[in-house]
Amino acid sequence: MVTALRDARRARRIAEQVPDPELPMLTLADLGVLREVSLTEDGTVVASLTPTYSGCPAMAEMRAGVAARLREAGYAHVEIRTVLDPPWSTDWITAEGRRKLAEHGIAPPGAAPRHAAGPVPLVLSPPRRSVPCPRCGHPDTEETSRFGATSCKSLWRCLACREPFEYVKEI
Amino acid sequence: MSDDHVYLTLAEGHEDDTRWAYGTGFEDPLHGVDTAVPDDVDAGELAALCVTLADDALVCAQRLAEWTTRAPELEEEVALANIGLDLLGQARLLYSRAGQADGTGRDEDAFAYFRDAGDFRNVRLAELPNRDFAFSVVRLLVLASWRLAHFERLTAHRDPVLAAIAAKGLKELAYHRQYAAEWAVRLGDGTEESHRRMRRAQEQVAPYLGELFTAYDVRDEVVAVLRQVTEAAGLPMPVYRPLPGSGRTGDHTEHLAPLLAELQGVARAHPEATW
Numbered sequence: 001m002v003t004a005l006r007d008a009r010r011a012r013r014i015a016e017q018v019p020d021p022e023l024p025m026l027t028l029a030d031l032g033v034l035r036e037v038s039l040t041e042d043g044t045v046v047a048s049l050t051p052t053y054s055g056c057p058a059m060a061e062m063r064a065g066v067a068a069r070l071r072e073a074g075y076a077h078v079e080i081r082t083v084l085d086p087p088w089s090t091d092w093i094t095a096e097g098r099r100k101l102a103e104h105g106i107a108p109p110g111a112a113p114r115h116a117a118g119p120v121p122l123v124l125s126p127p128r129r130s131v132p133c134p135r136c137g138h139p140d141t142e143e144t145s146r147f148g149a150t151s152c153k154s155l156w157r158c159l160a161c162r163e164p165f166e167y168v169k170e171i
Numbered sequence: 172m173s174d175d176h177v178y179l180t181l182a183e184g185h186e187d188d189t190r191w192a193y194g195t196g197f198e199d200p201l202h203g204v205d206t207a208v209p210d211d212v213d214a215g216e217l218a219a220l221c222v223t224l225a226d227d228a229l230v231c232a233q234r235l236a237e238w239t240t241r242a243p244e245l246e247e248e249v250a251l252a253n254i255g256l257d258l259l260g261q262a263r264l265l266y267s268r269a270g271q272a273d274g275t276g277r278d279e280d281a282f283a284y285f286r287d288a289g290d291f292r293n294v295r296l297a298e299l300p301n302r303d304f305a306f307s308v309v310r311l312l313v314l315a316s317w318r319l320a321h322f323e324r325l326t327a328h329r330d331p332v333l334a335a336i337a338a339k340g341l342k343e344l345a346y347h348r349q350y351a352a353e354w355a356v357r358l359g360d361g362t363e364e365s366h367r368r369m370r371r372a373q374e375q376v377a378p379y380l381g382e383l384f385t386a387y388d389v390r391d392e393v394v395a396v397l398r399q400v401t402e403a404a405g406l407p408m409p410v411y412r413p414l415p416g417s418g419r420t421g422d423h424t425e426h427l428a429p430l431l432a433e434l435q436g437v438a439r440a441h442p443e444a445t446w
Contacts, residue, residue, distance in 0.1 A: 051260075053343060054339055055256040055260025055263075080203055081204070084204060087335070115341075119323060120323060122396050124356060145250060146350055147246075147254070147346075148249065150253075169346075
């Protein structure tokens with residue numbers, strides 16, 4: 001029993017360290033997409049992942065990455081499950097993950113919008129969000145495009161140091 | 172931890188390294204999800220609803236992807252492609268759910284690549300050619316507003332998988348609607364030419380609005396959003412004169428078949444092929 005628990009914890013630590021394919025400075029644990037790792041009685045490791053976006057093309061790579069890493073570590077039977085509910089939120093990116101993003105020049109997300117039940121309101125002139133430049137820290141920045149190289153990022157530029165940067169948008 | 176390692180793990184997870192195109196072993200997007208349909212859900216109705224929502228998304232994604240290399244600016248091209256990718260992801264999940272619910276076990280490819288135009292249930296608005304950027308903005312505004320309102324209701328659906336797909340898609344659709352609404356205001360309230368084109372686009376879209384407001388009662392909510400945007404854009408609400416027929420019952424314009432020919436060509440020329 002103790003061995004099994006220790007083994008489950010070890011499997012979890014291994015799965016946690018798999019890097020995200022699109023933000024390789026983050027581990028899947030940093031990104032908050034690894035929901036659960038458990039060990040069944042017959043020794044199968046069951047790892048549950050949640051997609052960031054419906055169309056996230058990295059999902060298959062994440063599954064393959066976790067399975068391969070666990071097999072390398074000696075777990076012969078690995079099962080990967082997809083969990084859709086509750087949907088992933090950028091709020092699940094850990095403090096460590098946010099620190100690493102900023103360190104790599106990507107501005108981490110603010111708090112995700114909370115929708116009460118009922119119609120989602122459309123706000124045509126959103127209050128100007130302050131996203132400090134991840135390079136120089138200056139607060140004077142502007143959005144150049146809501147959508148960046150991947151669904152999860154938008155494009156910004158700093159008006160002080162003039163550097164463009166990416167920003168993980170809240171979802 | 173090197174980036175290279177990610178690609179090594181990819182190859183290790185499969186018998187071969189063919190996984191980047193149609194027929195190359197994309198996994199079921201609902202891989203590992205509990206697929207049982209609850210007893211109190213009519214499986215046939217659930218499948219039909221999923222196909223309808225998936226067809227809207229797939230056809231719309233295809234039109235959005237056509238802007239790649241042609242959009243007014245690179246940023247818009249990236250945005251439109253990303254919106255298309257979100258919709259494609261929603262379509263994949265919904266097709267997979269439909270195949271589970273209708274008992275055939277068909278996968279997403281069977282729905283996307285091996286049905287003819289008459290079997291598609293998307294609204295005709297989704298399949299109309301892109302025309303100009305204004306038209307694509309108005310169409311996206313309408314479709315995203317409708318889909319957002321519809322998905323918001325579907326989060327309470329008795330089928331937990333559909334409810335979860337809707338909850339996930341809802342967040343994405345809020346960004347799509349926001350994007351289209353901001354462009355609608357910018358163009359409507361922009362130059363004389365952009366205003367004229369927005370007016371024209373509204374007239375082109377108006378006849379197709381009726382098809383959207385059938386299954387669920389989201390009409391008032393969507394109209395309220397469109398009114399909010401048109402007012403901010405200095406545009407009138409278009410006069411609504413519905414066309415007969417509906418894509419929901421398989422009536423389509425002459426534009427769907429060529430769109431599908433392009434979408435399905437490779438898969439049909441080489442069925443079951445891997446490379």
